Amino acid sequence: MAxxxxxxxxxxxxxxxxGVYRFRDADGxxxxxxxxxxxxxRLSNYFAPLHTLHERTRRMVTTAASVEWTVVxxxxxxxxxxxxxxxxxxxxxxxxxxxDKSYPYMAVTLGDEAPRVIVTRNRxxxxxxxxGPFPKVWAVHDTIDQLIKVFPIRTCSDSSxxxxxxxxxxxxxxxxxxxxxxxxxxxTIEEHRAIVDDFVAFMSGxxxxxxxxxxxxxREAAAAMDYEAAAIYRDKLQAMDAVLNRSALVLSEDTDAxxxxxxxDELFAAVQHFVVRGGRVRGVRAATIxxxxxxxxxxxxxxxxxxxxxxxxxxxxxxxxxxxxxxxDAAELEQWLQSxxxxxxxxxVAQRGQKADLLRTATVNAQQALLLHKMRRTSDYTARTxxxxxxxxALELTEAPLRxxxxxxxxLGGTNVVASMVVFEDGLPRKDQYRxxxxxxxxDDTDSMYQVLTRRLAHIDRDExxxxxxxxxxxxxxxxxxxxxxxxxxxxxxxxxxxxxxVEAAARALRDAGHPEIALCGIxxxxxxxxxxxxxxxxxxxxxxxxxxxxxxxxxxxxxxxxTHQRKKRKRDITTVLAEVPGLGDARIKALLRHFxxxxxxxxxxxxxxxxxxxxxxxxxxAIHAHLAPAQVADVSLVDANDR
Numbered sequence: 129m130a131x132x133x134x135x136x137x138x139x140x141x142x143x144x145x146x147g148v149y150r151f152r153d154a155d156g157x158x159x160x161x162x163x164x165x166x167x168x169x170r171l172s173n174y175f176a177p178l179h180t181l182h183e184r185t186r187r188m189v190t191t192a193a194s195v196e197w198t199v200v201x202x203x204x205x206x207x208x209x210x211x212x213x214x215x216x217x218x219x220x221x222x223x224x225x226x227x228d229k230s231y232p233y234m235a236v237t238l239g240d241e242a243p244r245v246i247v248t249r250n251r252x253x254x255x256x257x258x259x260g261p262f263p264k265v266w267a268v269h270d271t272i273d274q275l276i277k278v279f280p281i282r283t284c285s286d287s288s289x290x291x292x293x294x295x296x297x298x299x300x301x302x303x304x305x306x307x308x309x310x311x312x313x314x315x316t317i318e319e320h321r322a323i324v325d326d327f328v329a330f331m332s333g334x335x336x337x338x339x340x341x342x343x344x345x346x347r348e349a350a351a352a353m354d355y356e357a358a359a360i361y362r363d364k365l366q367a368m369d370a371v372l373n374r375s376a377l378v379l380s381e382d383t384d385a386x387x388x389x390x391x392x393d394e395l396f397a398a399v400q401h402f403v404v405r406g407g408r409v410r411g412v413r414a415a416t417i418x419x420x421x422x423x424x425x426x427x428x429x430x431x432x433x434x435x436x437x438x439x440x441x442x443x444x445x446x447x448x449x450x451x452x453x454x455x456x457d458a459a460e461l462e463q464w465l466q467s468x469x470x471x472x473x474x475x476x477v478a479q480r481g482q483k484a485d486l487l488r489t490a491t492v493n494a495q496q497a498l499l500l501h502k503m504r505r506t507s508d509y510t511a512r513t514x515x516x517x518x519x520x521x522a523l524e525l526t527e528a529p530l531r532x533x534x535x536x537x538x539x540l541g542g543t544n545v546v547a548s549m550v551v552f553e554d555g556l557p558r559k560d561q562y563r564x565x566x567x568x569x570x571x572d573d574t575d576s577m578y579q580v581l582t583r584r585l586a587h588i589d590r591d592e593x594x595x596x597x598x599x600x601x602x603x604x605x606x607x608x609x610x611x612x613x614x615x616x617x618x619x620x621x622x623x624x625x626x627x628x629x630x631v632e633a634a635a636r637a638l639r640d641a642g643h644p645e646i647a648l649c650g651i652x653x654x655x656x657x658x659x660x661x662x663x664x665x666x667x668x669x670x671x672x673x674x675x676x677x678x679x680x681x682x683x684x685x686x687x688x689x690x691x692t693h694q695r696k697k698r699k700r701d702i703t704t705v706l707a708e709v710p711g712l713g714d715a716r717i718k719a720l721l722r723h724f725x726x727x728x729x730x731x732x733x734x735x736x737x738x739x740x741x742x743x744x745x746x747x748x749x750x751a752i753h754a755h756l757a758p759a760q761v762a763d764v765s766l767v768d769a770n771d772r
Contacts, residue, residue, distance in 0.1 A: 135194050136175045142168040147199040148209045151192040151221070159192050160221040163210040165457065167197050184419075187653065188221045203460040204467070211434040223397075223431055224418040232268050233260040236281075236328055242289060242309045242317055243324045244282035245272055257443075259331045260411045277367040278342075279327035280308025281320065332405060332443070339365065379407040379482055385448040387483070388432060389490025390425065391498045392417075393688070397428060398498035400490045401436065405446070414493075416501045430455035433475075437465060445469040450478045450487055511674050512555030518675035519621075522667055523660065525647050529621035530554055533584075535634075536625040536686035537567070537576040538693075547580040548690035551619075552682055564693040574633035577624060581634050585641035588618055619646060625683050627652035627666075628659050635661035651679045709755045711748050719743070720752075731756040 147167045151160045151174075164170030174181075174189050181189065200206045214222055237243045239255020247268045251258065260268065276283060284292075284299040284307045292299040292311035302312030310317045346361035379385070389400040397419060403411040417428070429451045437445055445465055455461065458475050465473040478484040516528040532552045539545040545567040551558040565583065567576045622638070624630045631650035638644050649667075650659040656676060657666035669676040712720075719741055724730040730738070730752075739749040 132177070133175060133189055133192075135192070137171070137195070142171050142197065143199055144168045145199045146201075146203045146206045147197050148206050148213065149195060149197040150213070150219075151188065152194050152196070153191055154193040158213070158217040158219050160188055160219050161210055161213045161217065163203075163206040163457075165203050165206075167199070171195065171197070203457055204463045207434065207457065207460055207464050211438045214431075214434075215438065223423065223428065225415050225435060232265045233258045234268050234272065234331070235259075236324065236331075238324070238328070240286075242282050242311070242320055244284065244286075244289075244309065245276070245327070246283075247272070257328055274367040275327065275330070276306070276308060278364040279323050279330065280314075281324050281327055282309025282311065283307045284309065284311060331410075379404055379486065383407045383448070384446040385450055385483070386436070386446050387450045387478075387487050387490050388429065388436075388452070389487060389492070389494040390428065390432070390452050391491060391494035392419070392425065392428065393498070396498060396501065398494045398501060399432060400493040400497060402486065402490050403446075404486075412493075414497055416497065426453045426455045429453055430457065430461065433461055433465075437468060440468070442469050445473060447471070447473060449473065449475045450483055451475065452487065452491065453477060512678075515555055515674035515678040518669075518673060519678065522658070522669060522675055523621070523647060523649055525621070527620060529619075529647065531617055531619045532621045532623055532682060533619040534623040534625070534682040534686040535577065535580055535584075536683070536690045537573050537580065538687070538690035539576075545576055546690055546693045547576060548686050548693060549580075549584060550682060550686045550689055552678070555678060557685060562689055564689065573626065574629050577626070577630050578633045578637045581622070581624075581637035582641060585637060585643055588641075588643060621647045621649070623679060623682055624648070624650040625653075625686055626650050626659075627657070631659045631661050649679075651683050653683075656680065709748075709752050712752065716741075716743060 144166050146163075146165050148161065148163050149167060149171060150158050153159055162170070174185070174195075178186055178190070198209065200209060213219075218224075232247055232249055233251065234245060235248050235253055235256045235258050236245050237253060237256050239253075247265060272283070282289065284301045288299040288301070289309065289311045292302070292313075296313070298313045299307055299309075299311040301307035302309070302314075308314065308320070308323065310320050315323070342361050342365050346358050346365065349355070349358035349361060383404060384406070385404045387402040387404065389402070391398050397417040399413075399415045399417065401413040401415075402409055403413070417432075419428075423431075433449065433451070433455075445468055449465065454475065454477055462473055462475045465475070478487045516530070519525070520528045530553060534550050534552075535547060537545065537547045547565040547567055549563040549565070551561040563584070565580050567579055622634060624634045627650060631648065634648055634650070635644075638646055638648060648661055651657075652659060652666070657668055658676075658679065659666045669679075720730055720738075723741055724733060733753070735746070735749040735753045738744060738752050739746055744752075
């Protein structure tokens, strides 16, 4: 692999102004859009030596064929332009959001002559004011039933309204007391509009004012001995209390805030958005995110806020936004939100008190949502059965692959090469049968894949023979204490993470091991195409296919397991080698690894190269070099992790 990219701009070409940059592939398609306060400083991170880049970032920059940028006047302008282009082009390497489901909303059609309140999942009704989302449809209907007792507004359909206004006869819901619009012939259009305004104000958080107003009127009516009117006000207060009691007061009554709880791993993130108005949780939104690039939690919050408020109405943006971590451009985000709202907006992290407690609750919900997202489809027996059947048909297998083993190779700049094997049986993970490997004498992905599969396939015949034999004790009983074979069963399908080169290397391992009967395929990350050995073109599964989802989950699980093994190995290297150097603390160890990429690369560096790092003088550089000299450092034995 070349250490630099052919399209890397020349020194001095990239400006230092704020702006937005775009990576494009050879066909001109935009792969990634990002913003920067200083374009030169930000883009230099992408053009660092390839072995120092995160695996997914390296995949993006090597897939790209060019980079371009647009200079803007202010950081706020770059934020707005980034959001616009992400919405327009949907770049595949930017984070992708998936709403868990289409939540029901309460909507008031303010654009109509006589606005009505409805339950809808459509967020694009012109002129409508939305409240929610609600967790269940019945919760919206129940809330409306209670509120129209207090604020009798129109609930009938547009056709019923037009017919009633044309004939002068009340609409049917109006006749039974279910509609309070002008079509009920009880109020004028102007009077009805005033009631609608009160309804919207109450739902927007003005509940305290209306409770006081109705209480005062009830007492006045009782003092005047107008008990029928007092009873009406009492019933309205009870209906209002019934609505308010469904959403407990979690913050002070004057608090309007949005809280974002985020849970993430290397590949996915889940978000829980709590909408708090008047101190009460008025709605909860949930979304899951596919992370294509290595993105920090703060950067994720940045893009999350852009998506949440990019198309929001001014009245839907609260005074306060609480997040788990502040992005680098928090000040610019505040300015952007203030310009959209027309009033002051604060963006902050809740440190203590009730707000911090509520944010922790949102985070716990996000953690549960992330777990559910990763397990929901594979825990469904029908979905698993369909996935295995579809996979059998797509790959033209003789039987459904009830046992699938997936292999992934991971390394850090050509060092610390490791591999993982994960096992799914009947579409579910068998974590007790996961295996990890360390790879020797090669940094090539295809050679590593061949080596790992050769080692795994060598166990098939031996393990099956051991499993078939039965040990009998002296008294004639079956010995149940015998250790189970290491790999247990023969797989029906081997899956490798990669495209045609990795698949051909795996096919060679199958032939050399004498097991060409085992089915094989590979899944390439860039376009999620499925490769078969000996084929010039991949199999393209539908994006909504259960079979593709199963292959993706296998690949992602193998990737996660390989990264976990690599991190443990790197940590062992750090603690057993670098930590032994006198005068070398945690901060300097991190700086060394960030610069050289690994302990192995550091061992090859000269004292002069080590001394180039700030804070490391000639004496410490010489000590590091002497301690890491090959004669004094025993190499870690790179063998199957399960053979130790």
